[in-house]
Amino acid sequence: MSEPLPAPPRRRLWIGLAVAVVALGIGAVGYALLQAHQAQLGARLLAAMPDDVDKHPDLVRYADAEAGPLFAKNCSGCHGLDLKGRGIGAPDLTDSIWLYGSGVFHIERTITYGIRSGQKKANDITEMPAFGQRGQLSDTDIKNIVQYLLQLNHRPYNDQAAFLGKQAYETKGQCFDCHAGDAKGIIDYGAPDLTANVWDFGGSPQDLYDSIYYGRHGIMPAWIGRLTPEQIRALAVYVDTASKR
Amino acid sequence: MRWSAATSHRPARPVVLAMVAAVVGLGAAGFGLLHPAHRDLAQVPPGDIALVNQEPVLMSDFISETEQANGVPFAQTTRAERAAVLRRMIDEELMVQRSLALDLPEQDTDVRTALSDGVTALVTAPVLSDHPSDDQLRAFYAAHRANYATQGSMAVTDLVLRIGGFENADQSPEQAMADAAQAVYELRSGAGIDFVKQHFAFSETGKVTGEEPDFAARLHLGPKLYAAADKLSDGEVSEPVQDADGVHVLVMQHRQPPVFTDYDGVRNNVYTDYVAAQKAQAKQDNLKFLRRGAQILVAPGQDE
Numbered sequence: 001m002s003e004p005l006p007a008p009p010r011r012r013l014w015i016g017l018a019v020a021v022v023a024l025g026i027g028a029v030g031y032a033l034l035q036a037h038q039a040q041l042g043a044r045l046l047a048a049m050p051d052d053v054d055k056h057p058d059l060v061r062y063a064d065a066e067a068g069p070l071f072a073k074n075c076s077g078c079h080g081l082d083l084k085g086r087g088i089g090a091p092d093l094t095d096s097i098w099l100y101g102s103g104v105f106h107i108e109r110t111i112t113y114g115i116r117s118g119q120k121k122a123n124d125i126t127e128m129p130a131f132g133q134r135g136q137l138s139d140t141d142i143k144n145i146v147q148y149l150l151q152l153n154h155r156p157y158n159d160q161a162a163f164l165g166k167q168a169y170e171t172k173g174q175c176f177d178c179h180a181g182d183a184k185g186i187i188d189y190g191a192p193d194l195t196a197n198v199w200d201f202g203g204s205p206q207d208l209y210d211s212i213y214y215g216r217h218g219i220m221p222a223w224i225g226r227l228t229p230e231q232i233r234a235l236a237v238y239v240d241t242a243s244k245r
Numbered sequence: 246m247r248w249s250a251a252t253s254h255r256p257a258r259p260v261v262l263a264m265v266a267a268v269v270g271l272g273a274a275g276f277g278l279l280h281p282a283h284r285d286l287a288q289v290p291p292g293d294i295a296l297v298n299q300e301p302v303l304m305s306d307f308i309s310e311t312e313q314a315n316g317v318p319f320a321q322t323t324r325a326e327r328a329a330v331l332r333r334m335i336d337e338e339l340m341v342q343r344s345l346a347l348d349l350p351e352q353d354t355d356v357r358t359a360l361s362d363g364v365t366a367l368v369t370a371p372v373l374s375d376h377p378s379d380d381q382l383r384a385f386y387a388a389h390r391a392n393y394a395t396q397g398s399m400a401v402t403d404l405v406l407r408i409g410g411f412e413n414a415d416q417s418p419e420q421a422m423a424d425a426a427q428a429v430y431e432l433r434s435g436a437g438i439d440f441v442k443q444h445f446a447f448s449e450t451g452k453v454t455g456e457e458p459d460f461a462a463r464l465h466l467g468p469k470l471y472a473a474a475d476k477l478s479d480g481e482v483s484e485p486v487q488d489a490d491g492v493h494v495l496v497m498q499h500r501q502p503p504v505f506t507d508y509d510g511v512r513n514n515v516y517t518d519y520v521a522a523q524k525a526q527a528k529q530d531n532l533k534f535l536r537r538g539a540q541i542l543v544a545p546g547q548d549e
Binding site: 011014015017018021022025026028029043044045046047049050051105108109112116117118119120121127130133134135136214215217218219229230233 | 260261263264267268270271272290291292303304305306308309319320363366367368369370371373374376377379382509512513516
């Protein structure tokens with residue numbers, strides 16, 4: 001009755017290797033399953049109607065996770081990592097003001113084709129003319145209109161100048177043509193609301209003067225061909241979500 | 246005895262077989278999961294509304310066009326309205342594909358122009374976002390001041406002393422210049438044109454007929470003679486001007502100089518012209534870039 005002999009050293013080595021391989025395999029399968037799940041989410045995100053995505057929290061979570069690094073790499077240069085814009089004509093994306101329409105669909109269109117990007121499908125119906133530089137409005141006209149804008153936004157203003165500025169707004173400057181008679185803007189043109197006290201190019205009197213004198217011609221590049229449709233959708237959801245927080 | 250001897254000699258065989266099976270199985274499973282099967286050709290990918298000969302029609306474009314066609318948000322459009330838009334988009338895609346099959350970009354001038362204009366629009370778009378400063382516009386105005394002037398006019402007599410040929414067969418260029426200088430002296434001293442023509446064998450070219458606008462005079466005289474004429478006032482005589490056909494002397498009969506508009510009077514035009522010039526420059530820069538990367542062969546003896 002002798003005790004059983006221990007397994008030869010070589011046999012134990014094989015068993016150890018087998019356990020390692022099986023563990024590795026299980027890990028690989030787990031990783032593959034995760035990837036497959038992500039791919040499925042990506043497909044679902046793209047298949048959903050753009051403005052219905054917010055009805056699916058799992059898709060919103062997926063889009064946010066996918067879009068965060070993309071935004072940091074491609075968009076933050078102008079819009080800032082906090083999405084609040086960097087004061088160079090790139091708007092704050094966290095507020096509720098959208099020049100070309102809100103919601104995932106319109107944001108996605110803007111990302112895809114850009115603004116005045118040269119793409120035929122881009123948002124580029126009009127631009128803010130250089131009223132001063134072109135000699136269409138005098139220095140005094142512009143200063144008066146600035147006072148009118150300050151009045152519209154309940155900021156300190158000169159009464160007489162604002163009165164004359166309103167006249168110039170409605171006649172000589174033809175500002176109402178794009179910004180509407182009540183100055184609340186027209187989305188079809190991408191003309192901003194001038195009563196919301198939100199200014200993409202700065203809201204100081206001098207900034208407002210410069211906007212009228214030099215005009216504005218903000219552009220955003222088209223990302224079609226540079227990002228995949230799924231990435232663009234994810235970014236649109238990401239930005240839309242940020243604006244609703 | 247043989248069996249036990251065998252197992253004792255090869256204790257790892259079952260384990261090795263199990264490992265091989267596990268590796269193969271897991272590898273196949275992993276590969277399958279990480280590399281999804283090729284897209285089913287009969288299936289419309291997510292994000293598209295249709296596939297036309299494997300070319301996608303984007304859902305985004307479909308929604309946008311449906312809204313534009315019906316003037317209401319997409320959710321408010323009817324199934325029939327959407328179907329009509331989709332049919333039109335598919336038809337358009339078919340036509341585009343057919344145009345490529347027919348090689349229209351190479352054969353149809355309108356298509357070529359549209360493609361060329363499309364590229365120009367893309368490369369010049371960023372130019373428009375750069376607002377020029379007032380200094381830039383004023384510098385542009387100064388450099389192109391002639392563009393912002395009313396058209397002047399001139400009635401000028403162009404006399405030429407041809408070198409060689411029938412009229413002055415033995416005359417050298419040096420002699421012609423000396424004769425022309427003498428003729429200028431006579432004209433400035435009050436001699437008439439007929440006297441000079443007879444005495445020095447000058448002839449009138451007739452390049453300028455009566456009073457001509459500056460652009461016409463420039464066209465008829467050529468740049469060298471026009472530059473000389475442009476400096477003259479009423480009754481003045483130019484210095485001799487050597488040109489391809491002989492030595493010229495210009496006598497200004499009447500000059501109405503152009504009137505230059507000051508900057509403030511033409512700001513709008515200056516701005517528009519400046520932007521147009523910037524766009525033209527961007528287009529040229531793009532062409533230079535394209536040429537650097539292109540292989541262009543020109544037939545022997547031909548210039549481009």
